Every structure is written in C-alpha cells, then in structure tokens.
Amino acid sequence: MKLLELLGYFNYWVFAIVLTVGLYAVISKANLIKKLIGLSIFQSAVFLMYITMDKVEGGTAPIIQAGVEDQVFSNPLPQVLILTAIVVGVSTLALGLAMVVRIKESYGTIEENEILDAD
Amino acid sequence: MIFIFAVFLLSLLVITAIAIVRTNNLFSAVMLTSIFSLLMAANFFILDAADVALTEAAIGAGVTTVIFLCALALTADRAKPNKERRKVAYGAVGILASLMIYATFDKPPLGDPDAPVHQHVAPWYIEKTPEYMDFPNIVTAVLSSFRGYDTLGEVFVVFAACIGVLFILGVPVPGNAKPAPMQQKKGLHHHLIPQVVGRLIIPFIVLFGLYTQFHGEYGPGGGFQAGAIIATGIILYALLEGESKALQAVPRRVLMGMVIGGALLFGGVGVICMLMGGNFLDYSVLAADPVWGRQLGIIIIEAGVGMTVCGALLSIFHAFASRERAS
Amino acid sequence: MNMYVVVAVAILITMVLALIRALMGPSVYDRVLAVNVFGTKTVLFLSVIAFLYGRPDFLDLALAYALVNMVGILAVLEFVQNRSVKSSEEAADD
C-alpha cells in the first residue's frame, strides 16, 4: 500500500504542476488565444483534482451492477460537479474565443501589448 | 498495476501541458490540446469516473477542436514570441507550485475511504439511489434529482454563454460588405472518401447520442453527453456538406427553440412539482408512485439538458462558422 | 501476468512514441498524425482497461471515441482547404 499512498500524492502533484503551467500561460503570454488555452489547462487541472478525490480504494464506478453484492463505489458527487463543469467549460471557452474574434476585427491583432499600444 | 498506468498517463499529461504552453504555433497548440483531452479522458476512466470520461470524450474530441479551429481561421494561427514578463511569471508560478505541493501532504492520500469527502452526503446518495430511483446509475441520480438545483444552474450558464456568443458574433463584419460568392466551395464536396464514410457514420453518431440520452439511467451517459455527441454529428455534416447546408437541415430557429425549450423544460418541471404540492424539483409528486414519479421527472429533465446542450453547442459553432464565411 | 496488462503496456508505449512525434514535429501535420494515432490508441486502451476492470459495460466510452475522433481531423482538412482557397483568392485580388 506504500505505492498507492505515494501515487495519491502524485496525482495532487500533477494537479499542482498542470495548474501552474496553465497559470503561467495566462500571465506570461501576450497572445489572447494562448491565454485562453492556458485557462482551459488550468480548468482541466481542477477537474483532475476533483476526480482524484472521488476515488475509493477497491471501489468501482458508481453504477450498480446487477447481481453483484457488496460493491464499494467511488464517490459520485465530485463526478457530478465535474461532468457539468466540462460542458460549461467549453461554452465559456467559446464565449472567450468570440470576444477574441471581435478584438481581432476591431484592432487587427490579438497580441495584448499591441492592443494596449493601439488604445 | 492500474496505478502504474495512471502514473504513466499523468506524466504524459504534464509533458503535454508544458508543450502546449511552449509552442508559438497556435495550430499545433490546438492539436496538442486534443491530445491533452484524450489523456484526461483516460485518466478519468482509470479513476473510476466513467460518466466524466464520456463527457470529456464527447466534448474534447470534436467540439473543442472545431471551435478552436474556427477561431484560428478568423484570427491568426501564430503567436508572436514575447519575453517581457517571463521572469516574474516564472517566479510567481514556481512559488505557487511549491506551496501547493507542500500543501498536498496534508491531503488524504488517493483512495483513502476515511477521507472527509466520503463522509458527508455521498454514502447517503449511494445508499438511497436504489430505493428512491430504482435505477443503477448513481451519478445520473445525483445529477438530476439530489442535486438538481446545481444542474439547473449549469444549464442556465450554458444557455447564457450561448446567448453571449450570439450577441458578440451576431453583428455584421466591419468594413466588409461583399457577399460570399465562394460559398459553394465550402465543405469537403470533392473528397469522395470522407463524403461516403461521413454519410454512413452520421446516423450512427446521432443514434449513439440518443442511446446515451435514454440509457443514461442504466450506464454512463445522460443529457450533457448526449447533447454534445449529437451536436458533433451535425457538425460533421456541416464539415462535409458546407455550413449553409447544415443550417438548412437544422435551421437557426430550431436551434434557438432547443436552447430555450430545454432550459424552460427543466425549470418548468420544477414549477409543476411545486404546483402539485411538492418542493421545487421534487419529482416524487409527479406520479402516484413516488419512485415512478422520480424516474419520469429525471427522464424529462435529462431531455431538457440534452436539448439545451445540443442547441447551444451548435449555435456556437454556427456563429463562428458563418462569420468565417462572411469575412 | 494478465494478458490485458501486456496489451495495455504495448498501447501505452505506442502512446509515448506518438507523443514524442507530436512534440518533435517537424511539420504541423506530424502533430496531427500523432493526434490521430493517439486517438485510436485511446480507444484501444479504454477497451482493454474496461476488461481489466471487469466492467465491459463501459465500452460505451470507446464507442464514443471511435465515432467522434474523425471529426477533429476532418476539421483540420477543411481548415487547411479554406485557407488555401482564401490565400489564392487574395493572390488573384492582388
């Protein structure tokens, strides 16, 4: 079980690293689409953390199998939250991209510093 | 063994994320994003979240890539390298990462059954689902009944995002009044193989979407996944036949009706529950037998969710694609 | 040694090779190729894992990917095609 414990922390480490990689794209890249991609990576990291929390050792996905007694189920609650969040994530991403498209049409560029210079 | 796979896939996830951020070619960044999504889906599946993995599959493989590519076609596909804020960013990000990794040691390890997450309402949900709903998928039960308020909120967020995209992209393109004579060049008309295979496979995609919709109580699936899968099928039709053909098949009015009708259906079921003497979204009053009432309510609101998601994703796609045609 | 494990390991190694190709490039189409390979490998991996978990009812996931994966690649073809049409028209305008 030592290995499993280490893996538990590994999931959270991956969450931390992916989250900060996304954050890095958001704060350091000037390109607006790049920022949005960074934002969606950030979002995925949060999804990963929630789904990591739902795992129960020896458990299975929370769909009851007919004829099987004494099943241990993983936690359905984080799954519900993330399931809806994925769909909401893609719609809000589309909203951001729509804004970027309009910015491109008005300013002729999608680089943040050039937009600031133009203002 | 399975956990070694998980570590492996998670390492690939980190590498992909770093590669996405490093590249300046937005086109390859989008392609790497779809690899990222595949890896996320595999990880979700390994961590017992079949429903979430199905959602990620339905959204990440088709819709996200298509919307990104439409946006790239309207803007630019290369980012200009800039090194201005790099040092500050490295510093901030490095500090944040080390703080968070330090904090993870206070978390319960993976799979700990005594973790606080597993103590509150979750065991109750798992215990009561067979009794209250009498169907096997606990995720669907929680999604549409126990936590129906959350889902209603999420559906309205999707609705609002769709309206927002239509408002932003609905205005005419500035400084470009020429009609689009190249319209018939759109689509993959002269590519025979995608045409034939696409025509063969679109009905199956829609059929599979409907299966996911109505089998959601018994296996992985539900309105969110079904809406995304059906939307992907129609987007495939739009890619093959040209976007205007797809608009003829499913006109804008129908899409708007689906978006609004789905959201209204969800809210309306809640109000009907109140009128029939229950609480908002308490479906047990819908029929004489409370279990059957709940099942009925869940089927109706899942249909509402599916309609809203499908309509919203398709409206968003058409908003981007028709702007591309006009410019 | 379980037979599913053997196949899963082979698929995972292939995934790594495809990822290396995606990271190396050199052209963007190599990356798209890697995405394609990765997609089919994910379908295989999910099916094998469903059997390894002993829950073959989760094959729905693999089915979803098998149906939907093509859409992304066709979108790439359309993207490239429209761009080449557009650039040739611009050249004709000049």
Place this chain on the structure above:
Amino acid sequence: MIDLVIDVLSWILLILGGSCVLIGGVGGLRLPNFYTRIHASSLTDTMGNILIFLGLMLQAGFTLATLKLFAVMLFLLLTGPTATYALANAALLSGIKPDTGSTNDDNTEESPK
C-alpha cells in the same frame, strides 16, 4: 479444455495485435518523412485494431460486450483510414511534397500556406 483453447487464442491475438500497434508506433517515430510516417502508423493501426478486438471478443463470449466490441472495431475500421486520407490531403494541399529518398527537414514548423 475449450476455455484453455480460447485463452490461448486470445493471448496470441492480443500479443500479435500489441506488437502490430507497437511496430506502427516505432515506424511513426523513426521513418524519415511525413508520408512514410503516415503510411506506417495507419496501416499497422488497422491490423492492430482487428487483432486486439478479436482477442477481446473471444474473452467476452456471447454477450452485449461482444456486440459493442464489434461496433467499435467496425467504426474504427471506417474512420481510421478516412482520417488518414483527410490528413494526407491536408498535408498535400499545404504543399508538403511526397519526395522520395531524402529527408525533408526543410518544412520545420512552417505554418501551412
């Protein structure tokens, strides 16, 4: 007895399929230019799919799972080559020439024209 035969058969099929997939991966990585790489990975993909899914089907027996596996295999057989066709076409449209012999490292990171 019959169980043993089925097990041995699916071992063989799965290992053959796994090695097919692996060979395709190595080919996709090691071959010199784009069109050879696409060739290597798409052909072995198809064969690997068939073998692995046949192996899994033998294990599943006569259940709904077999039907689903068959559907997945069928759809992969349809969509895989189509995707490859679309990809090769896109590459050709954007001006990557299928040259023979030499390595074409001159189109590094060039965004397609």
